[in-house]
Amino acid sequence: MLLGEVDVTAPLTGLRRRLRQVSAIMTSVDTPGPASTEGRPLLRRFARPGAAALCGLLLFASFPPRPLWWLAVPAFALLGLTLHGRRPRSAFGLGYLAGLGFLLPLLSWTGEEVGPVPWLALVAAEALFVAFACMGIALVSRLPAWPVWAAAVWIAGEAARARVPFGGFPWGKIAFGQADGFFLPLAALGGTPVLSFAVVLCGFGLYECARQVLAHRRGAAVRRTAATAALLALLVPVVAALASRPLVDDSAEDGTATVAAIQGNVPRLGLDFNAQRRAVLDNHARRTEQLAQDVAAGKEPRPDFVLWPENSSDLDPYRNPDARAVIDRAVRAIGVPTVVGAVLTPETGKLRNTLIEWDPARGPVDTYDKRHVQPFGEYIPMRSFVRIFNSDVDRVRRDFGPGHEVGVFDLGGTQVGLVTCFEAAFDDAARDTVTHGAQLISVPSNNATFGRSEMTYQQLAMSRVRAVEHSRSVVVPVTSGVSAVIMPDGEIVQETAMFTPDALVAEVPLRSSLTPATRLGSAPELALVLLAAGGLGAVALGKVRTRRRATGEAATGADAA
CATH class of the missing domain: 3.60.110.10 (Carbon-nitrogen hydrolase)
Structure with a gap:
């Protein structure tokens, strides 16, 4: 794909108005209102869960045999919209819905000859990894430059799913849906973790850019550093993919x-x-x-x-x-x-x-x-139990x-x-x-x-x-x-x-x-997992400080009384 064929601003076209409408609906779900919810429209009540499930379906549609690799980017933009600022328990449930929307159709072949029970059991277990990753994404979504932290948390979830239980099940890594995609050269740079990270980061960056634009149009103050970070999250993966193209070489070095x-x-x-x-x-x-x-x-x-x-x-x-x-x-x-x-x-x-x-x-x-x-x-594994x-x-x-x-x-x-x-x-x-x-x-x-x-x-x-x-x-x-x-x-x-x-x-x-990915081995994945841990650690440290500050203020108030 040539640079001239890539319009990095195209995904924003037409998204602003729809995003404003969807955001208003989703915000209303969490806005305190009358005690009775019987009159609340079903659309508002189920907008966020529906968006989470739709995100999973878009991810599934981005995988072969469909050449729709690009759907992964708006899928993660939608996931960012769904999870940004959510509480952990809510994010876990939304993440589980996204995992089911993604993995239920993706892994349907596992029940081809043995019926639906093994297929559903596998999906139910694997979707938990997506749910925990989404909970982490919601936690880091209030940090500066949150798309970077959030994309790293997603990779940490993929890394865990590739190892446990029973040696892991890496099927459904975002990288494996990018064989026809623009970002594929990044596999030679840092392997599947870097390829997945770039796609996820671009999706979250797309959402954050749209969010910053909407905030500006509403007259809210937009910090330049936040806007710059959002734009970089969208553009850096694209530039990195272009810069990695020379690593893709099919010359016959050894005949x-x-x-x-x-x-x-x-x-x-x-x-x-x-x-x-x-x-x-x-x-x-x-x-x-x-x-x-x-x-x-x-x-x-x-x-x-x-x-x-x-x-x-x-x-x-x-x-x-x-x-x-x-x-x-x-x-x-x-x-x-x-x-x-x-x-x-x-x-x-x-x-x-x-x-x-x-x-x-x-x-x-x-x-x-x-x-x-x-x-x-x-x-x-566990043959006697599974036989039940x-x-x-x-x-x-x-x-x-x-x-x-x-x-x-x-x-x-x-x-x-x-x-x-x-x-x-x-x-x-x-x-x-x-x-x-x-x-x-x-x-x-x-x-x-x-x-x-x-x-x-x-x-x-x-x-x-x-x-x-x-x-x-x-x-x-x-x-x-x-x-x-x-x-x-x-x-x-x-x-x-x-x-x-x-x-x-x-x-x-x-x-x-040897490509850089081959030489580096698991180092890029480890670096991204550590980045995710750093973001989650920063969130935990911030909560501890807030709690101590509140305790200190309460003690000061009691002494003054």
């Missing part, structure tokens, strides 16, 4: 590699696709052998290596000779190193979601065990255990970092592979359980953000789609249709330099 991603498809949708594990394996082997024929016929270039998706072999090739023979035949046919996603079933202990490097001459030579295993999907609410937990008869080593395979001289499916949501998973030498990242996934829901597009957007964050090509092989090849600038150059066998073959640039 190129020709990579193939296999999408074999599954015989049927849903959780029961594992009942046809051999069919899934045969599909991927067959599509690889077809690619080998196309290469021999000159229809496709010869790949340097091949990537299969997660769960492409749910039959353990170390324990099942037939599965090993099928894989070996396909890999020998294509004649290059191939990464196979398999479920390993040791005699004792937990299962392993494993990627195997399969050499055409030597067979399996290296493995990577998925480190971030999915709670309630790959293992069941949903018997589908027993479909996971044996829990998966996490690996502990970073996955980087040497595939024909190319260092390929491995980030398995759910791991793409975690900042450390992709970053660790790059700091361990990955020149390219692979995100093998299995989305068959979630049918034709938006889940696959949400996850694909994460991979696009990771590509820019670490300036690496990202290849996403998926069992049933959407598989894709992504350039280091986040552009998708090839992708498949859903539930269609296919093979993507593309030449991609290899890179070894």
Whole structure:
């Protein structure tokens, strides 16, 4: 997007009049009036809760597959209007409504095959993080330059949600809705925390600018420092995004590699696709052998290596000779190193979601065990308790255990970092592979359980953000789609249709330099969390001082009496 295409004043056009009307309605809700509220119009009574829910819906609409990333900015402007100056308890309730409006539709795919109870339980828990963040935003909203403090508090909420409970659930980070957005280059500067912070700050800055304009029009005194801070909160994220564009580089520092991603498809949708594990394996082997024929016929270039998706072999090739023979035949046919996603079933202990490097001459030579295993999907915490609410937990008869080593395979001289499916949501998973030498990242996934829901597009957007964050090509092989090849600038150059066998073959640039985001690691997030803590601490200190002052004045008055 060129600078000439960005009108930073456009969001204010037409907003003033509506904001004045909405603000008057919302103010009247909190203005003391007659003891009876029976005659109060419903619009006034429910204006603020409705605005909170609308904010959440706008955030949902800003996420893929819709290219409406810009909706996140007015969503946070509306959230600022809703929360500014609110008391903590009121802000908590409004924040919970915003969280429900955002997460209920965003995470609807989690109930695709197991019904609404797990979906609603997950949303109810995750919305609490949004509610607590909104309570913090309301507390800091009276501080000078409050949009900065408030945006930092939101990032602190995202940081907490990415870590607890059960290892965290980062799905729904604001950054993951910005894969098509103007602010995307900021991912290379400071990772997803800085990208999210910029979007949130711009939204709060938009509201504060409008609030200052309305105050001036009403004849109220507007401090120059407050007006300047509001304008900076709106403009600095825009300028920072423009300044970060040179960090987005898709040049081939280390040459190129020709990579193939296999999408074999599954015989049927849903959780029961594992009942046809051999069919899934045969599909991927067959599509690889077809690619080998196309290469021999000159229809496709010869790949340097091949990537299969997660769960492409749910039959353990170390324990099942037939599965090993099928894989070996396909890999020998294509004649290059191939990464196979398999479920390993040791005699004792937990299962392993494993990627195997399969050499055409030597067979399996290296493995990577998925480190971030999915709670309630790959293992069941509190199984006996959860069973009370949903018997589908027993479909996971044996829990998966996490690996502990970073996955980087040497595939024909190319260092390929491995980030398995759910791991793409975690900042450390992709970053660790790059700091361990990955020149390219692979995100093998299995989305068959979630049918034709938006889940696959949400996850694909994460991979696009990771590509820019670490300036690496990202290849996403998926069992049933959407598989894709992504350039280091986040552009998708090839992708498949859903539930269609296919093979993507593309030449991609290899890179070894590190972006500031990769070098800084979790430092930007820590800095923003500390900033949030500083703002909340300032509020607490101010309340303590006010209380002491009131106590001292009361004591002085008593002595005088």
